[in-house]
Amino acid sequence: MSNPSDTVTGLSRRTFLGGLLMTSAASAAMQAHAYVATNAMSPLVASPTTDVVEDTFNALLAFVLPGRDAYSVAQGVSDSDPGGAETGVVNVFISTVDASTPYVPAFSSTVATLLNQFAMLVNPAAASGPFVSPFARLSFAEKAAVFQIMDGIEPLKLLGGLLPLFTAFFAFSEAGVYDPATRTLSGPPLGWTLCRYSGVSDGRDECLGYFPEVPHA
Numbered sequence: 001m002s003n004p005s006d007t008v009t010g011l012s013r014r015t016f017l018g019g020l021l022m023t024s025a026a027s028a029a030m031q032a033h034a035y036v037a038t039n040a041m042s043p044l045v046a047s048p049t050t051d052v053v054e055d056t057f058n059a060l061l062a063f064v065l066p067g068r069d070a071y072s073v074a075q076g077v078s079d080s081d082p083g084g085a086e087t088g089v090v091n092v093f094i095s096t097v098d099a100s101t102p103y104v105p106a107f108s109s110t111v112a113t114l115l116n117q118f119a120m121l122v123n124p125a126a127a128s129g130p131f132v133s134p135f136a137r138l139s140f141a142e143k144a145a146v147f148q149i150m151d152g153i154e155p156l157k158l159l160g161g162l163l164p165l166f167t168a169f170f171a172f173s174e175a176g177v178y179d180p181a182t183r184t185l186s187g188p189p190l191g192w193t194l195c196r197y198s199g200v201s202d203g204r205d206e207c208l209g210y211f212p213e214v215p216h217a
Contacts, residue, residue, distance in 0.1 A: 088176030
């Protein structure tokens with residue numbers, strides 16, 4: 001009888017988590033897309049431009065990982081350290097959201113539409129402001145209220161639960177500084193800096209054990 005662990009040999013935790021997120025995202029996409037297709041959206045947010053989508057996702061990154069950027073400052077929760085909006089992952093994030101749901105064209109636009117639509121419900125004054133995205137004009141608490149609304153709508157529960165997780169996954173990843181052509185990093189990822197991770201190593205002193213190394217005879 002084969003060992004069940006054989007089926008996962010060579011499967012890293014990152015690959016497993018990434019695959020799980022993609023699979024869950026696909027399911028969430030189908031439910032969310034059906035909801036958008038059957039519910040009238042405000043003309044202000046129904047057909048978001050590239051700028052609006054990028055603005056919305058930057059605001060989402062700032063919500064999950066606040067920093068010193070304009071989005072974090074505007075939401076009223078910021079930090080002296082760089083945050084999610086400064087990782088440089090927003091375009092990769094958007095592309096991955098779209099690639100994870102090829103049967104729903106430009107799913108990132110659907111996500112932006114939902115976030116901005118509910119932003120208008122939470123705070124009608126978000127129809128105008130310093131950002132092109134209504135969601136980006138909300139306070140931190142108001143952004144949280146958007147996700148509370150999604151959690152109360154059955155077709156959107158899964159998407160509302162996954163978005164913060166998916167966003168955090170990218171905010172702490174190497175995506176913002178990874179060059180796919182050379183398969184190298186152009187600099188230290190923000191996630192490494194925030195977690196005080198020094199980078200890839202063949203070994204670390206902390207992992208040598210509890211006893212001092214015994215010298216060879």
